[in-house]
Amino acid sequence: MEKVALITGAAGGLGRSVAKRLAETGWQLILVSRYRDRLAHVYGGDHLQVTAGLLDRCRARQIIEIASA
Numbered sequence: 001m002e003k004v005a006l007i008t009g010a011a012g013g014l015g016r017s018v019a020k021r022l023a024e025t026g027w028q029l030i031l032v033s034r035y036r037d038r039l040a041h042v043y044g045g046d047h048l049q050v051t052a053g054l055l056d057r058c059r060a061r062q063i064i065e066i067a068s069a
Helices: 013-024 036-043 057-068
Strands: 004-008 028-033 048-051
Touching: 004 013, 004 057, 013 028, 013 036, 028 036, 028 057, 036 048, 048 057
Parallel strands: 004 028, 028 048
Antiparallel strands: none
Protein backbone atom coordinates (compact mmCIF):
# COMPACT_ATOMS: atom_id res chain seq x y z
CA MET A 1 0.00 0.00 0.00
CA GLU A 2 1.29 3.43 -0.94
CA LYS A 3 2.00 5.81 1.93
CA VAL A 4 0.59 9.31 1.40
CA ALA A 5 0.95 12.38 3.64
CA LEU A 6 -0.67 15.80 3.42
CA ILE A 7 1.69 18.45 4.75
CA THR A 8 0.70 22.05 5.36
CA GLY A 9 3.31 24.77 5.53
CA ALA A 10 5.47 22.62 3.25
CA ALA A 11 7.50 25.50 1.80
CA GLY A 12 9.39 26.33 4.96
CA GLY A 13 10.30 25.55 8.53
CA LEU A 14 8.92 22.44 10.18
CA GLY A 15 6.65 21.52 7.26
CA ARG A 16 9.58 21.57 4.86
CA SER A 17 11.71 19.41 7.17
CA VAL A 18 8.96 16.84 7.64
CA ALA A 19 8.22 16.75 3.91
CA LYS A 20 11.86 16.24 2.98
CA ARG A 21 12.22 13.37 5.46
CA LEU A 22 9.06 11.62 4.29
CA ALA A 23 10.05 12.06 0.64
CA GLU A 24 13.43 10.46 1.37
CA THR A 25 11.68 7.40 2.80
CA GLY A 26 9.36 6.87 -0.17
CA TRP A 27 6.17 8.66 0.82
CA GLN A 28 3.97 10.33 -1.79
CA LEU A 29 3.22 13.87 -0.64
CA ILE A 30 0.46 16.40 -0.97
CA LEU A 31 2.26 19.66 -0.23
CA VAL A 32 0.29 22.72 0.80
CA SER A 33 1.68 26.24 1.05
CA ARG A 34 0.70 29.81 0.33
CA TYR A 35 3.95 30.19 -1.61
CA ARG A 36 3.82 28.45 -5.02
CA ASP A 37 7.30 29.57 -6.06
CA ARG A 38 8.88 28.15 -2.91
CA LEU A 39 7.14 24.81 -3.34
CA ALA A 40 8.34 24.51 -6.93
CA HIS A 41 11.88 25.46 -5.96
CA VAL A 42 12.12 22.99 -3.08
CA TYR A 43 10.29 19.99 -4.54
CA GLY A 44 10.28 20.33 -8.33
CA GLY A 45 7.41 18.31 -9.77
CA ASP A 46 7.80 15.09 -7.80
CA HIS A 47 4.77 15.54 -5.54
CA LEU A 48 1.31 17.09 -5.73
CA GLN A 49 1.59 20.77 -4.85
CA VAL A 50 -1.36 22.88 -3.75
CA THR A 51 -1.11 26.63 -3.33
CA ALA A 52 -3.54 27.70 -0.62
CA GLY A 53 -3.98 29.45 2.67
CA LEU A 54 -5.92 27.28 5.10
CA LEU A 55 -7.82 30.21 6.59
CA ASP A 56 -9.97 30.12 3.44
CA ARG A 57 -12.56 27.47 4.35
CA CYS A 58 -13.52 26.80 0.74
CA ARG A 59 -9.91 26.15 -0.19
CA ALA A 60 -9.40 23.95 2.89
CA ARG A 61 -12.36 21.80 1.81
CA GLN A 62 -10.88 21.48 -1.68
CA ILE A 63 -7.61 20.27 -0.19
CA ILE A 64 -9.46 17.62 1.81
CA GLU A 65 -11.23 16.50 -1.37
CA ILE A 66 -7.90 16.28 -3.22
CA ALA A 67 -6.39 14.22 -0.42
CA SER A 68 -9.37 11.87 -0.31
CA ALA A 69 -9.27 11.10 -4.05
